[in-house]
Amino acid sequence: xxxxxxxxxxxxxxxxxxxxxxxxxxxxxxxxxxxxxxxxxxxxxxxxxxxxxxxxxxxxxxxxxxxxxxxxxxxxxxxxxxxxxxxxxxxxxxxxxxxxxxxxxxxxxxxxxxxxxxxxxxxxxxxxxxxxx
Amino acid sequence: xxxxxxxxxxxxxxxxxxxxxxxxxxxxxxxxxxxxxxxxxxxxxxxxxxxxxxxxxxxxxxxxxxxxxxxxxxxxxxxxxxxxxxxxxxxxxxxxxxxxxxxxxxxxxxxxxxxxxxxxxxxxxxxxxxxxx
DNA sequence: CCGTATCCAAAAGGATACTG
DNA sequence: CAGTATCCTTTTGGATACGG
Numbered sequence: 461x462x463x464x465x466x467x468x469x470x471x472x473x474x475x476x477x478x479x480x481x482x483x484x485x486x487x488x489x490x491x492x493x494x495x496x497x498x499x500x501x502x503x504x505x506x507x508x509x510x511x512x513x514x515x516x517x518x519x520x521x522x523x524x525x526x527x528x529x530x531x532x533x534x535x536x537x538x539x540x541x542x543x544x545x546x547x548x549x550x551x552x553x554x555x556x557x558x559x560x561x562x563x564x565x566x567x568x569x570x571x572x573x574x575x576x577x578x579x580x581x582x583x584x585x586x587x588x589x590x591x592x593x
Numbered sequence: 594x595x596x597x598x599x600x601x602x603x604x605x606x607x608x609x610x611x612x613x614x615x616x617x618x619x620x621x622x623x624x625x626x627x628x629x630x631x632x633x634x635x636x637x638x639x640x641x642x643x644x645x646x647x648x649x650x651x652x653x654x655x656x657x658x659x660x661x662x663x664x665x666x667x668x669x670x671x672x673x674x675x676x677x678x679x680x681x682x683x684x685x686x687x688x689x690x691x692x693x694x695x696x697x698x699x700x701x702x703x704x705x706x707x708x709x710x711x712x713x714x715x716x717x718x719x720x721x722x723x724x725x726x
Numbered sequence: 727c728c729g730t731a732t733c734c735a736a737a738a739g740g741a742t743a744c745t746g
Numbered sequence: 747c748a749g750t751a752t753c754c755t756t757t758t759g760g761a762t763a764c765g766g
Binding site: 473474475476477478481485486487488489490491493494496499520521535536537538539559562563566569570571573574575577578580581583584585587588589 | 606607608609610611614618619620621622623624626627629632653654668669670671672692695696699702703704706707708710711713714716717718720721722
Binding site for chain 3: 523525526529550
């Protein structure tokens with residue numbers, strides 16, 4: 461038996477690869493925009509600033525935990541800005557930054573590919589599922 | 594107390610929204626391409642067909658379970674084709690379909706946005722984290 | 727060689743209650 | 747109004763062993 465097992469080698473290989481991927485900008489962007497709540501928040505803000513309570517209403521069914529978490533990461537990444545108005549009760553407005561806005565054309569091209577190819581994908585699924593019978 | 598509680602109303606609202614989103618082509622596409630293994634497989638196949646064992650080697654650290662699962666969904670969606678050569682031992686080649694190939698320019702534009710804005714995102718993160726101290 | 731089946735640990739995310 | 751904190755369920759995915 462080797463001093464380093466095959467399982468250990470594979471685990472090490474995986475860790476190194478994971479570390480490499482974690483630094484990959486494309487991977488990071490995909491992880492961001494593909495998040496369900498992220499894309500919904502960006503879309504909701506596309507037409508202008510929104511208050512926290514507005515977002516919660518627009519994005520039906522989002523939990524406070526996920527909305528807050530999503531807004532925090534978007535703010536941290538510089539895609540969304542947070543403006544607090546000190547009053548009673550307090551008011552908080554969220555808006556897309558220029559960086560966040562620059563992402564909209566990309567979202568649009570994704571949307572266009574999806575809409576123009578969804579039928580082909582669905583035909584492929586039906587064909588695949590039929591063959592399985 | 595109401596016969597329908599607020600919690601029940603919210604749960605119902607969420608279910609309806611989830612069902613709506615599940616049918617959204619854009620959401621479906623994002624769910625696909627944002628999957629870590631999916632994007633790695635598509636990239637690996639961009640230069641030509643690959644055998645199962647080649648993919649497992651190229652995509653370091655992928656488990657057989659995830660590779661198989663990923664290839665199956667890609668095949669079902671019509672993005673990847675699977676060609677079995679009956680011999681001993683059996684040989685299986687995977688390749689992008691025309692539909693899968695049509696996705697490559699989109700992947701490229703995502704890659705380009707990410708690479709040209711990653712520095713700005715990282716500056717935003719640093720600034721955000723500094724302010725938290 | 728190309729998978730499938732099972733088990734199990736880790737992570738994501740929703741419900742709820744509470745605070746400034 | 748705008749969150750935070752906690753608990754707990756569901757989902758994801760890796761490891762391993764086995765089958766065609």
